[in-house]
Amino acid sequence: MDKDSGKAFDTRLFKRLLAYTKPYKITFYGVALAAISLSGFAILTPLIVKQIIDKAIKGSNDEMLLYLTIAMLVVLLGQVICQLAFNYYANWLGESVIRDVRINLFKKMLSFKMTYFDNSSLGVLVTRAVADMQRIGEIFSQGFFVIVADLLKMVVAAMVMLFINWKLSLIVFALLPIIVYATRWFQKAMKVAFTEVRAEVSNLNSFVQERITGMKIVQLFTREKIESDKFREINEKHKKAWLKTVWYNSIFFPIAEIVSSITVGLIVWYGGLQNVANISTDIAGTIFAFIMLIDLLFRPLRQIADKFNTLQMGMVAANRVFKILDTDSHIQDVGSYEKETVNGDISFDNVHFGYLEDEEVLHGISFEVKAGDTVAIVGATGAGKSTIINLLNRFYEINSGAISVDGVDIKDYDLASLRSHIAVVLQDVFLFADTIANNISLKDPNITVADIENAAKAIGVDEFISSLPGGYHYNVKERGTMLSSGQRQLIAFLRAYVSNPSILILDEATSSVDTYSEQLIQLATDKITQGRTSIVIAHRLATIKKADKIIVMDAGNIVETGTHKQLLKKGGYYSNLYEAQFLAEEVA
Secondary structure, eight states, X not given: OOTTTTOSOOHHHHHHHHGGGGGGHHHHHHHHHHHHHHHHHHHHHHHHHHHIIIIIITTXXXXXXXXXXXXXXXXXXXXXXXXXXXXXXXXXHHHHHHHHHHHHHHHHHHHBOHHHHHTSOHHHHHHHHTHHHHXXXXXXXXXXXXXXXXHHHHHHHHHHHHHHOHHHHHHHHHHHHHHHHHHHHHHHHHHHHHHHHXXXXXXXXXXXXXXXXXXXXXXXXXXXXXXXXXXXXXXXXXXXXXHHHHHHHHHHHHHHHHHHHHHHHHHHHHHHHHHHTTSOSSHHHHHHHHHHHHHHHHHHHHHHHHHHHHHHHHHHHHHHHHHHHTOOOBOOXXXXXXXXXXXXXXXXXXXXXOSBTTBOSEEEEEEEEOTTOEEEEEESTTSXXXXXXXXXXXXXXXXXXXXXXXXXXXXXXXXXXXXXXXXXXXXXXXXXXXXXXXXXXXXXXXXXXXXXXHHHHHHTOHHHHHTSTTGGGOBOOGGGTTSXXXXXXXXXXXXXXXXXXXXEEEESTTTTOOHHHHHHHHHHHHHHTTTSEEEEEOXXXXXXXXXXXXXXXXXXXXXXXXXXXXXXXXXXXXXXXXXXXXXXXHHO
């Protein structure tokens, strides 16, 4: 669709959308029937008016006038009922479709590799899941069915015109191609314009979302003016994109209105000449009927152009959403091995990996972790420490080599089963805008508030949580902004502890916290690492002295392995790193 942005309608894409209406066939056909009925009622009105003028009024027939007036009221009542049913159920169908598409989209996003999110804008993804979905819904509520109803009105109106007076019909049909051509041009121009509009909306959403999320950085580095100028530039592009659609509307609708008015004028003029020349005795009713029929022929055509805009915007949005649904960026979950508990033996065998194809991060690393041991991984920033965690959880696929847990390749595990045995405490803790209890249990029905309270007492964080207003029901707000970094870390430790993992990973979990929080975290660490395999990634080497084994990494390679004492005796990379950090702390 992008390759041919001027294409007025994508049939393949529309058929794919229609597939989502299959569960609602009765509603779909009911809305279609209401649309057809509306067309029928609309055509009956000018025919009745013609009969009232030519037969009842001209013939002074009071009884016929009464019957035709009642018939007119019945037609109007039918129109009202059909319009009510059409409006409600067309919107109901649209909302049902976008609910189903949105569910599929969110499920798809949940299965994506981390690589996809690394390379995608959060603001754009939010736009796809929210704003674009509404546009898709409008295809059914304001686009497709309205166009079908209007087309039916036009066809039937043209047939009725020919039946009533073919000479007057020729006048109408002679001017009709002008509006048809203008409509065709309008559709193509608006398709291109709306594609540009959706792109600018995505850019705007992405920019605003990122700046609001990073507002602290913006203000700390006094970037307000720079960001404001950037926003003004993006907003200007957004305005220009919308103004392009306004310009096309400003050209098309006056043209359509002028042609319609000229047609009515010609009908009145020619019909009047026939009446003056006594060529037709019932020309008055015919002229009134034709004026109404012209409106039924030309106005729907103008509306079709307008509704086609809605349809095209929905199609553009659907194309963007389906691009995400068609994206093949998920971890292959073809393993079937499941185990209720694992011992926690971990093995990395000659593992090569790179986030980008031509930039390898891990260069064939190999190590083993015995069940129940605590292994620390240290090294400079960018050495590949956190990458090991990502690979163990299968957030990314390795290039070559093998990773196994309890002697079974992690690719052979059911993905959910593998991750259920691993708990991770990250340096940057993410909390949802919810209660502390829900952030700890993540709404797992098997974890009760009582379980959380007992776990908190066991690792020594109950006092801190109980001191908060509402205790375990305290709402931490978005990203946990109501808590300090140390408090968020404690919540993360408790979250990991209540999940009762066989393998625990602590990724720089004690960095950037105050002394009091660090003491609590250290106590919590001692508690939750007991009896389970633990991998500790630490920046502060003083926190890993008790580790059963320390793995030292540099530039994606393992350069040393041993206990704290053994590595100090070697006087190598670890020893230099430790002494440099110790001296830095002494100076501080």
